[in-house]
Amino acid sequence: MYGIDVITLVSYDQVQHTDEGMLSLSYWTIVGAYTVRGEKNDTGTMVDAVLYDIPSRKMLFRAPGTSRIKGSSTLVNLSEQLRTDSLNGFHLAADNLVTNLQLELDRFRKKVKAMPESYAIEHQPGYTGGGSLEARYALTLLVIGGFALWSSRRKEGFRDKF
Structure with missing residues (x-):
């Protein structure tokens, strides 16, 4: 419909868990809720990129990026710390995705060179090259x-x- 032969699908997922640690008993005092880091936070993030050849419905390659952040916070700053962990987790997972994507692209290039009969590269009429x-x-x-x-x-x- 759009004249596209190859498409990349990118997705992400993030899960956060918060538990109260033993230090949370200090929340019974007003000072404890502001100063003691009694909340344990876990943030798991995954970013995934998959490259598909549309006409053949074949997955060409896939690259995931993951991160896991473990931290703690005070009761008062819990939501702020969770937002910070969420953003940092996404950045770390995206950096990991870029690294893995480069490795998968290098593997794919070698695979195409080794088996050129499996991957035919055909230019459409009017193609001028390289995306310039x-x-x-x-x-x-x-x-x-x-x-x-x-x-x-x-x-x-x-x-x-x-």
């Missing part, structure tokens, strides 16, 4: 990016004066 942009689009993107960079630095310099 036309010069006017590249120039437009360069101008917009340069203006955005100049504008942000100008604002930073303005803030530094005051």
Whole structure:
């Protein structure tokens, strides 16, 4: 329908658990709820990327990225700490995904070279190669990016004066 032959599906899942530790007994005092880290937090994150060849309905390769964060927090800062752990877990899993994706891509390249009859690469009519942009689009993107960079630095310099 869209003229796409290959598609990548990316998904993620995250699970968080919180348990009270023995130190949570100090919550009976007001000071304990603010200072003692009695909540035990676990955050597990998985990000997964799968590359499919649509016409053959064949999975070409898959790369997962995972992370596990164990931490603790005070009763008062529990929700803030869970949000921080959630974000950090996602970043760590994404970094792990990139590493695994590079390894899988290297394996896939070797597999294609070893068995070229299994993977036929055919260019569609009108294909110009490599995903390169036309010069006017590249120039437009360069101008917009340069203006955005100049504008942000100008604002930073303005803030530094005051």
